[in-house]
Amino acid sequence: MGDLLDLVFQAHGGMDRWRQATTIHAKAVVGGVALPSRQQGDVFANTDLTLDVQRQRGVFANFTNRGRRGIYTPGRVAIEERDGTVLHERHDPRDAFGGLGPTSAWDQLHALYFGGYALWNYLTAPYLLTFPGVQTEEVEPWREAGEQWRRLRATFPPDIATHSTEQTFYYDDSGLLRRHDYRVEIQGKAPALAAHYTDAHRTVSGLVFPTHRYVVPVADDNTPLAGPIIISIDLAEINIE
Template identity: 60%
Template structure:
């Protein structure tokens, strides 16, 4: 295992705790200019999600209505009624973004796929980086906010739903995630910097509770605005296997 990843996993609770975790439940507000741009402002203003740690599956409670839920998996997204019946679904949901321009409107299933895979990635990191087929290289440190942040370049396999094949993770001297760079394929490949702060410990695992995403210039410097996405978690809990 990569030396920096070992350090980071330890800082976020340790590999053993991540391996024993089964689900992560989180509530919070998800906003930002992106949702207005695609005609879905407020769609996740009161997000309530449950993440399966060991498979790519995320369920939003109350998605688009109090009696509905949204179920994300990489190959299918569904909106279900209270009794579990499928109200609407989409197979191969990533393909539905093909040909969409940056200002073209999304439907609710676009939101479910994008938010589903993105939040699954965010909430399972850094355990995410132990997924089979992920290739990691430590790069030279990056100076920002008066600190030197260690950086991991990650290349993700095709079987993992994520923003892009190549992504970059920045960690402070304590091993905590501070920045995450990517150019999301489904958003047209525009570079962005995703900042993380206000880390909290839940059942021994460490999560940033405040996140925001801004554009990035060619030199790697982030712009202060617009805030494309904001994420503020008010509650996080973890279920784990016993023993």
């Protein structure tokens, strides 16, 4: 790993601890305009999720109805009853966004894929930056909020479901994540750049997580706009196994 990534792992619990972790369980409150604009406003409003750390998989309890669950993997999403009966499923779910525009309505499986990969990416960072095929390089620093943040540019391989192939992570002097830039490619042609801010970091079982997140649009000069809040995420509870 490079010097910056070494610092980042020291700040977020260390590589050894991440390798030992198997699951992240969290309760989250999700807001913002993104999902309501797709007619899926309540699907993740209060979500109870369990994410595998070592592979892309997530389970969302009480998804769309009490007793049901949403199952996310990059190649399949499904809504099941408690006994495992499959109510709805979709294979190759990313392909289902083809032809949809920036204002098109989503169904529940669209939302499950989006929320599944997004939350998995957010909660497994920075560990996902060490997955096979991910390339990282430190780029020029960025000054914001009276601080200078070091920046890491990451390029993701096609087998990792994520927002965009190229993303930029911003870290403060201690190595904590403060901002994360990406384009949500499933939104359609020429998606706008978004800035995802993180704070209220908390240590849980030796790993460090931001517990408050919000996403805003970015101006042409790379400065954040005041709004609208595209997505907000507040973690009310986190447990690690």
